[in-house]
Amino acid sequence: MSRLTTENANLAREIIDRYPVPRSALIPLLHLAQEQDGYVSDDAMTHIAELLDITPAEVLGTCSFYEMFKREPVGEYLINVCTNISCLLCGGEELLEHLEERLGIKAGSTTADGKFTLEDVECIAACTEAPCLQVNYRYFHKITNDQVDRLVTDLEAGRLAHEVPKHGTLARVRQQVAADRRARVAHPDQNIEPVWLARNERAERSS
């Protein structure tokens, strides 16, 4: 679809600036692209490659390694049902089957109206709250079939807009550091001993 907007490109530069080596910003920038378009488009990857001075193939190599990055548009709501061991023991598979029926799609696909994508995912670190799922990476713990039905209805009706932002939005709060509060980016090629370590020697000398 599109390259990063001017605003996002500026944000991208700010993110790059936090790292000693620009390429470290690659994953955050891919998230930024996904936040913009709901998925990571080829154009966005090309743009990111330019910003980091690497090739688009290198961007794709990283992008395609990670589960969260979608290179095709997905539903407005990405529902991730955990079926890994703890959830499996507590009804995760049944939960997934129920959702497949409710949405009329198989795991791994998207509803015709583009509202929902359903995925069968690995452990999402809520094992004691099984069965559980995420909608756009927001958790729903110990969820029953009835609750799932209600959740889907609410999402369809747009009633959960506050709890569940659109796909691609990760954190609604970003790290922001005032310029005068920043320490410094520690570049790997500058072998400088941190000043406070001198306290060790001072202490040794005085003792």
Add this chain to the structure above:
Amino acid sequence: MSDREIPKIVSSRWDVEDGFTLERYESTGGYAALRKAIEDMTPGQVHEEVKAASLLGRGGAGFPAGIKWGFCPPGVYPRYLVVNGDESEPGTYKDRLLMERDPHQLIEGVLLACYAIGCSQAFLYVRGEMALAQERLASALNDAYAKGYVGRNILGSEFSLDIVLHWGAGAYIVGEETALIESLEGNRGMPRLKPPFFPAAKGLYLQPTVVNNVETLANLPWIVSNGGGAFAALGAEKSTGTRLFAVSGHVENPGVFEVEFGVTTFRDLLYGKEYGGGIRHGNALKAFIPGGASAPWFYEEHLDLPLEAGAVGAAGSMLGSGAMVVMDETTDAVKACWRVVRFFARESCGKCTPCREGISWLEKILLRMLDGRGRPADIDKLMDICDNISPEINWPPKQTTICPLGPSAVSPIASAVLRFKDEFVTLCGGGEVTVAVKGKAYLSQPEPEAVGAS
């Protein structure tokens, strides 16, 4: 379990509704340890306290943090700290809680570690799927920067540190420390070979790098405030302090519990009223995984083992990431085994041939068995493939792979096949089946001395 009053070291604010805010953190003793360190202690003294605490890493390998910090070669800077918040091991649920409910405690831990080690920059690598943790940490960092706890000239001293909040994007293997570093460099999260790429020597950007787990670091404010000795007084000789354990699966009362390390037993944790509360519906225990999906399974006879790294290791498994998954008698062992193997098949980074090809193969065979198309010879084949990934199927495992993910897939298979062979045989149409590869460690009973340790 001892009768002493055991403090809540890392989970004290979990039940405080606004425990994640800077105000509540400060009003409950937060950042006092940082102040103490900066005002009264040299970096070396902070390091000494952590050594005295004998704090074991909580990420899985259980290596003493204080000793690991000491491995950074002298005179080589910058050093980096990378916080491993990629929690993805099936069954594991604790780091997310620490990040969501008490982000400042982690930040303070990071500051103390960097002060002691001499790190000039720290990276908080948080699992991508944890949106709330991201938000809580971002807010906490923003507040801490504004208040002078993080950034330039912390608390007016010459100690300066930037902490960069970094997002993962969904890949279990990135939890492995060298893969984490690759990922943080913007690459595919494929592990590096150790040697030569031990993070402490050649880590992030090939500089000395300390990788610590979230829970490990969350212990630091308490250790600095109360002294390493106080920490070491809790728990067993080598497994000191308290530790978080997630108890999930077929228990009445699943949850994440902070208990005294090294002395509490599995039975306490699974059956204790304030903990797991026993097997659901009063069913019988079939098996439990003591330390995350990578760990070989334990059974009834292991219940009285203490939650102590050495004892559990000697009995043929590990406490890993403090994740206990309980299976009752109704559990289909083949199915459970397949599901864990599917996880490793999906999560292999693809670098090593045995892991990339072998685990998918294992998964396909298991799935075929579940579909009723297994043959008795497949059972031995499963074990032989395992043997080619982890020669001799032993514990601790040998490996033909770079990182331990490969052999991790062997754990559930060796456990299930050797203990519940009949279930496999029945699925595969019955008959006489001999399994040539034995996997010695999997059949061993707990050592009698170890049982009585509590």
Add this chain to the structure above:
Amino acid sequence: MTDTKAADDAGMEVEEIAPEEPPGVAITLNGREIRANPGELVIAAAERNGVYIPRFCYHSRMNSVGMCRMCIVDIDTGRGPALQPSCMIECTEGMKVDTESATTQKAQEGVLEFLLVNHPLDCPVCDKGGECPLQDQTMAYGPGESRFVEEKRHFEKPIPVSDVVLLDRERCILCDRCTRFAKEVAGDPLIHFIDRGNETQVNTFPGHPFASYFSGNTVQICPVGALTATPYRFKARPWDLEEVESTCTSCSVGCRVVVQTSRNRLLRYQGVDLDPVNWGWLCDKGRFDFEAVNSEERLASPLLRDEGLLLEPATWSAALAKATSALRLGIDRGGAEGVAVLGGSRLTNEDAYAWTKLAKGIIGTDNVDCQLGDGLPAEAVLGLPRATINEACQPGGVVLLVGPDPKEELPVLYLRLRHAVLNDDVALVELAPTETATTHLATHSLRHRTGEVFALVEALISGEAPTEVAGVRADQIEDVARLLTERPLTVILGRANLAETAIPTAAAAKLIHQARPEVKFLSALRRANVHGALDMGMAPGLLPGRVGLGAARGDYSVKWPRVPDGVGLDATGILQAAADGRIETLFLLGADPLNDFPDRELAERALAGARTVIATDLFLTESARQADVVLPAAGYAEVAGTTTNLEGRVTTVAQAVTPPGTAQSDWVIAAELARRMGYDLGLESPRQAWQELAEVVPAFGQIGVDLIANTAGDDGVLVKISGLTEAAAPPTDAAAHQDDSDASVVGATVPPAQAAVQLPVWTIVEPHQADAYSFRLVANRKLYDQGTLVRHSSSLVGLSEGAVVRLNTYDFEKLGLKPGDEARLTSARGQVLVPVRPSDGVPRGVALLHFNQSGGRANALVDINGVVTDVRVERP
């Protein structure tokens, strides 16, 4: 989360760095004590000691990744044997390695089985079948039958990753060799691992093909048949191939190759790892331009211009008779100076000797030039101390590049430089009028004003600069001047711009030589065997053996009927004379001046002005079309002999096929012409050229064919004769064959009696001030141009860009141009109409137009006598 060996987690034992390593460590290999070099990998040490450990991902010229796991063996460093990848582990004192233990064997068999699990096993239809490491390993170590009954991984069958390379992802075993090569060696990470785990594949980014000059290497190093090259696909089975070692002559780097043929056709070249030169790599042009040798368009019989002015096929005797009579007539009319020979860089050393002897020793003309006005004065090549590639790349040194873009003209030299810069702390300083493909490697790339390189070098050598020199700021000059003195310096010398005179470059080199006599020069003349041709005397004022005309006359007149009376004309002089009607007979020896001489107009007038033009060539080039007699010559791999690379390294070229039709070796043509002129050239075979040379220039002749043949497969023979520096030394150690280092060196000193080549006095003419409306033209070469080899190689022909003029973005916009526009370039000489593009790599006021591209030839604009070339750029 099982970091099972807790100690490994932070792992210190392994990190001790011994302060002073003794040379070599003792290890036990399968119970036998061996010595390994410090830092040597177990897999390499074992191989050196006769134990081959199977491997797929390991490649000695790339960093180990240890990912295929095939090379795991039991290694015991004191903590008991453990399976470790031998390609990652360095030998340490006392280490015990067991490659035969039961654990090792079971593990290796297991890995092999895993590799085959998803492999299609389509060996019968696979190009690699018969030479496939995977197939071989399977035969040697693998399980008999497959235990894998599940469904295999499927991918769309071969997909093109570039114009010449196809990828079959089902066969791929993900060894990371091609991808590592692309990133690490070539610096073109355009193929990459995509997706994860069992789904991992190698692929390109959509719309961004693996357009690398070096892509063919990936095909060669692929350990299975996943990567195939279109020129070879399905052409032959390995067991049908015959092969012979040779040297690539597509440029002057001299990469060692294996030439593979089947049924008298060239089918494939593979790089051979020649340690001082190419490390096994080839560029795609060198690898694939054998297609031109096979081309249907090759000349297969002589052609004669008939009465109707058409070139018609003729017999050799008719053609030679015509050539001889024209030659006789010419000599009668204009004397020996009425004959000129242009070209010869394509020839072998032996062919070149024969032609020099014909021209200079029999006909008696010194109007011979193997270069086409696009190189450097011969004295600048022969009269300066020569560097080897290894010397230029020595760790910690600095390389001053005053010449063309190595990536475009000498691609494998670029790879060596790139490696030196990235791995061996070599600093590269580039003096270039525009940004080049090599600029990104340079610590400093000084963008000097076109035509003013001499002034810049003068400032760099003196270390002093007023505010600016040649457009380069004083502080930059000071930085670079310091760098050049702080580190051992090597100069790479060649022609950066064909639209300005070469004199300032040559003079700059002389200046450096005078100021710093210890500095050595690596020539960057690119054409095939130009260095050999110069050694064989194919330039005015020279005789074979790097001997100046004057001083050598006595020795030569013993062997040769005559020696030219005086110094003759170079290419420009020859063409000028021909245009003026002073050349009766002009030989074009594989030369196409219309396309390769920088001044096309002069070349046109010359071809029209020469009474008789006789061309020997592989193809009917544009210039050959103008000839009266065209003689078909044997091409690469059709003749045996030797060639000399830019270092002066002499290596063999082998005959692998027979020439088409009645095409002949160049030396045979020379001998035949001599015979018809009434002389015996005295050569019955190419090797006699060396014997004769030995008699006249003992130092040089020592490099007999035998010596070369004996060292073939090793590093060739490095001719270390250097005019100026060694001329004064006594002739005592002449021709000592030192067998010391990495190269066989003939350390020869030229006896003082035979004055070596002297650097002349070159006068610098300052370029005039450009007027405000003009652009200064820069015309340099791209790898893929309209040269005959590219033009007749079907796989390469589509890769040349075509003519495009590039202007600085500011100028581009100022002229009101838009992307997609065409521009008219007008010089005092001529006009071309070409597409125009903005580029930030071109300084303001400069127009960059690559040389010899289709659709607008830069040489239509250049006046060879001009100092620089100014053009107007307008919208048509």
